[in-house]
Amino acid sequence: MTVIQNNLFQDTGITEQKIWDVLSMVTDPEVPVLSILDLGIVREVIIHNQNAGENILSVEIIITPTYTGCPAMDMISMNIKLAFLEKGYKNIIITSVLSPAWTTDWMSEAGKEKLKAYGIAPPQLNPAGLHKGRMEKLFKEEKNIGCPLCNSINTRLISQFGSTACKALYQCNDCKEPFDYFKCH
């Protein structure tokens, strides 16, 4: 395994920048306004040079699941391959790693803005320390979660579990709209 230097891309026209550009077009199947880069799912891109007679390049994309059982991961892997196929790149290897464990800290600021515009409240707190406190405060909820529609912070938790593993259900006490909150994790 070699992390390739820039001069090896030129033969096939693949550059690292192009790879990231293609990845930025792949969206999350559950939250289609977010790219997998916004979510922080892609950890690393490695270009392999397999010199077997001719110069064959393969690109390895290293991804990490948001939640252990996230069913979107298989679809994301497939969508990455399809996105590269469309650009004529076939040798794509998707590798899944668990460590370090994904955190909402890796979500981009642009991603948080897009989430809010889409109607999902973005993660608001720094997850560090949250997990320690989480068990000591039974029946307490994350406060001041802004309603993505009217911006009120007068909201309440309905359920810690929502339509996908990464979301909780909230309701706005002012505009009464129920909404998803992307949990700090």
Added chain:
Amino acid sequence: MQEASNLNPEKNLRLSGSSEITPSGGGVAFLLHLADNALILSQRNSEWCGHGPILEQDIAITNISLDLLGQARNFYQYVAQLINENAGISLAPKAAPSGENLTVASEDSLAYLRTEREFKNCLLVEQPNGDWAQTILRQFFFTAYQFYLYQHLQNSKDEQIAAIATKALKEVTYHLRWSSEWVIRLGDGTAESHERMLNAIDELWSYTGELFEAAGYEFPLIAEGIAADLLFIKDKWQAKIEEIFMEATLPLPVNTFMHQGGKEGLHSEHLGYILAELQYMQRTYPGSEW
């Protein structure tokens, strides 16, 4: 090993570091024990899908099922890789074991093609759902155990076990919080909910002892720092149960007879029925794909 079924062979699993487990030792049995616990409880909880007491809790219990299924998959994938490496089978990312008589282990073959005696889950997780109180209490007992177990396994000498435990612990924390709140809500709720919790304690308490009895395959792994010292976990577990039961106005059972055997493959009659449902499709249409 059984024939490979339909594992998605394009999935490339990268281990998080050096593997300390040798397939010939107890490592595979221990990993299967961890995986089977998660799979069987996931299957049990998923029986609530569409039947939860209210919509939000139907979603909650099935979310927990999904998290547990994810844990099971991670452990099975790791076991399959170890078994295959030991057999000298190296799966290229695209080499599909297509229908031929390849003896390749996969997460699917491990889940779908083993019999009861080969499953190493604790008896607790295979107990029937009963009413909501019984499902809640089973989840609380198990999650509290898993919470402290995974805290410990985060420092396992085996780096892949540590990676899976670290990842899963974040989700198990939600499960513990959710089930703790429900134990309190029901225990300290109405006369009926309190009584249902008492009945659930009667049903389930005698299955908790096994959680802290090391199986034969665990001893060398505990000594090597791969598996966790269960007595250490037991103390923390008991303190947590006491704390939540006190708030829930529930009595702490006195020590009674404790069932065991699941970790060594000796199960209650329930597991066969669970597997019959879980494995039906692969047994009837071998290699079928979704």
